[in-house]
Amino acid sequence: xxxxxxxxxxxxxxxxxxxxxxxxxxxxxxxxxxxxxxxxxxxxxxxxxxxxxxxxxxxxxxxxxxxxxxxxxxxxxxxxxxxxxxxxxxxxxxxxxxxxxxxxxxxxxxxxxxxxxxxxxxxxxxxxxxxxxxxxxxxxxxxxx
Amino acid sequence: xxxxxxxxxxxxxxxxxxxxxxxxxxxxxxxxxxxxxxxxxxxxxxxxxxxxxxxxxxxxxxxxxxxxxxxxxxxxxxxxxxxxxxxxxxxxxxxxxxxxxxxxxxxxxxxxxxxxxxxxxxxxxxxxxxxxxxxxxxxxxxxxxxxxxxxxxxxxxxxxxxxxxxxxxxxxxxxxxxxxxxxxxxxxxxxxxxxxxxxxxxxxxxxxxxxxxxxxxxxxxxxxxxxxxxxxxxxxxxxxxxxxxxxxxxxxxxxxxxx
Numbered sequence: 001x002x003x004x005x006x007x008x009x010x011x012x013x014x015x016x017x018x019x020x021x022x023x024x025x026x027x028x029x030x031x032x033x034x035x036x037x038x039x040x041x042x043x044x045x046x047x048x049x050x051x052x053x054x055x056x057x058x059x060x061x062x063x064x065x066x067x068x069x070x071x072x073x074x075x076x077x078x079x080x081x082x083x084x085x086x087x088x089x090x091x092x093x094x095x096x097x098x099x100x101x102x103x104x105x106x107x108x109x110x111x112x113x114x115x116x117x118x119x120x121x122x123x124x125x126x127x128x129x130x131x132x133x134x135x136x137x138x139x140x141x142x143x144x145x
Numbered sequence: 146x147x148x149x150x151x152x153x154x155x156x157x158x159x160x161x162x163x164x165x166x167x168x169x170x171x172x173x174x175x176x177x178x179x180x181x182x183x184x185x186x187x188x189x190x191x192x193x194x195x196x197x198x199x200x201x202x203x204x205x206x207x208x209x210x211x212x213x214x215x216x217x218x219x220x221x222x223x224x225x226x227x228x229x230x231x232x233x234x235x236x237x238x239x240x241x242x243x244x245x246x247x248x249x250x251x252x253x254x255x256x257x258x259x260x261x262x263x264x265x266x267x268x269x270x271x272x273x274x275x276x277x278x279x280x281x282x283x284x285x286x287x288x289x290x291x292x293x294x295x296x297x298x299x300x301x302x303x304x305x306x307x308x309x310x311x312x313x314x315x316x317x318x319x320x321x322x323x324x325x326x327x328x329x330x331x332x333x334x335x336x337x338x339x340x341x342x343x344x345x346x347x348x349x350x351x352x353x354x355x356x357x358x359x360x361x362x363x364x365x366x367x368x369x370x371x372x373x374x375x376x377x378x379x380x381x382x383x384x385x386x387x388x389x390x391x392x393x394x395x396x397x398x399x400x401x402x403x404x
Contacts, residue, residue, distance in 0.1 A: 013193045016265040036148065038155035045159045049166070053182055054190060055267040056298050056305040059175055060167030067163060071156045078149055104268050106312040106333025 001039060003133060004031070008047040016054055021115045022099060024051055028066045029091055029119065030126035032073035033082040044070045061103065069095050085120055092119040180275070180301030187273060187303065191264040198397065225390060228353055228367060229290045232321055236365060258400040261286075261304075269297065269305035270393065274401060280304050285362045285402040291391045292316070292356060292366040293399050304401075308393055309368055310337055317357040318368055323347040329354060329368055329387060337369055337387040344383050348374050354387060363402070 008027060015023050024047050031040055048063030073091060076082055096115040100107045169175050259278060265271035274280050276299050286293040286306045294308040307314055310331040318329045318339065325346035327339045342348060352371045358364030369387040376383040 013189060016190065016194070016267050016271070036152070038151045041152065041155045041159055045163065048163070053179065054186065054265065056183075056269060056271055056300070056303065057267075058167060059170040059179065060163040060165075063163040064160065064167065067156060067160050071152070074152055075149075100333075104312075104333060108333050 001043070003129075004043055005046065007129075008043060009050060012047065012050045012054055015051070021111050021118065022096070023118070023122070024048075024062075025066070025069070025095055025099060026092065026115060026119050026122040027126060028070050029073060029088065029095065030123040031130070032070040033077060033088060033123065034127055034130045036074050036077055040074075041067060041070060057103070065099060065102065085123075088119055088123055089116055092116055176300065180303075183300050183303045187264060190271070191262070191273065194264050194266070195397075198395070225289065225291070228390065232290075232353065232355065232365070232367060235321060257403040258287075259403050261399055261401055263396050263399060264303070266394065266396075268311070269307055270294065270396065270399070272304050272306060272399065272401070273302065275300045275302045275304050277301050279403060280401055283361050285366070286399050287366055287402060288391060288396065288399050290365070290367060292362065292368050293391060293393070293396070295361055296401065306399070310389055310393070316362060316368065317359055318354040319357045320348060320371070321353045321355055322349060323352065326357060327385075337389065339371070339385040339387050340382065342383045342385070344376065344381065346383075348383065348385055350374065353390070
């Protein structure tokens with residue numbers, strides 16, 4: 001889990017300087033589709049806090065947003081297949097539009113399109129990292145046995 | 146307890162904590178811990194921002210040949226300087242004519258400018274000066290007589306700037322040549338709209354707009370230039386699309402008007 005906390009922290013810093021869109025939101029969506037455990041919600045909470053602190057926004061607003069998005073995706077994933085690229089794209093577009101309205105007091109179609117284009121590569125990269133960490137953890141368990 | 150119940154329970158707990166933090170921050174109860182955290186992370190934020198600026202400069206050739214790109218940047222800068230010179234000349238001429246026709250003189254306004262480094266850029270520009278340097282909410286931020294925005298949030302050693310292109314920004318402006326008055330409002334993105342201009346007042350394309358002078362912004366600060374004019378016969382006022390004169394993505398140092 002430490003690896004994910006570190007990744008989210010680096011992303012939060014990079015976002016303010018390099019990315020015009022919310023990369024943390026894409027990571028939240030990707031990780032919610034892959035992992036359905038309560039530990040991930042804590043990660044989203046801290047990612048939101050860090051994002052608000054670095055961008056000097058009101059503390060808690062990003063956490064509320066990321067927690068809601070993550071929870072809704074996890075609920076959907078309990079019954080349906082959430083790895084479907086079409087589902088991921090749809091969720092990203094709706095989340096990006098909602099975030100634009102709530103946090104930026106406006107709507108930029110360009111930003112929404114950029115996030116929609118970036119979400120699938122981010123998802124597959126996150127999936128690769130996630131499966132690698134899962135594999136490493138399962139190897140450690142085998143050694144202990 | 147099954148997985149869904151655990152997830153729901155954790156979600157409710159974390160959501161409640163987030164909402165409590167939101168309320169506390171709105172009531173300014175978290176000012177000191179936030180200021181302390183920002184002071185610790187400021188060097189990292191500044192390093193990342195500077196690295197990103199160098200990255201953008203280094204890869205300028207991808208969009209244009211480097212020499213041509215540099216030439217265009219130089220011409221843009223020169224154009225900005227000439228706009229300031231032209232505006233100063235017009236102001237001096239106007240002032241000279243007024244002083245000739247009257248005897249009373251008002252004391253000169255001497256601005257106190259505090260230089261501040263830009264350490265981040267999201268919706269707002271983040272600066273490395275805060276209340277410790279007497280920065281207050283509402284103060285104007287400018288660069289070379291161009292208005293950048295106004296301070297909206299202040300912490301101990303950092304503050305954020307609401308740009309003139311922000312949708313919540315509204316500034317009373319006057320056109321430099323025709324002296325037509327209006328309200329300049331930001332649109333989401335990099336543009337602005339000039340509203341509430343009387344239909345009888347004239348506007349020219351490429352005409353610059355300067356601040357009219359109110360509580361927060363002194364008169365004469367350049368804001369943008371008119372890119373297109375909309376004048377519908379059925380409407381009481383005319384409007385215009387306005388382009389900013391400053392590239393906010395490239396700012397590294399700005400000045401805060403302390404008085």
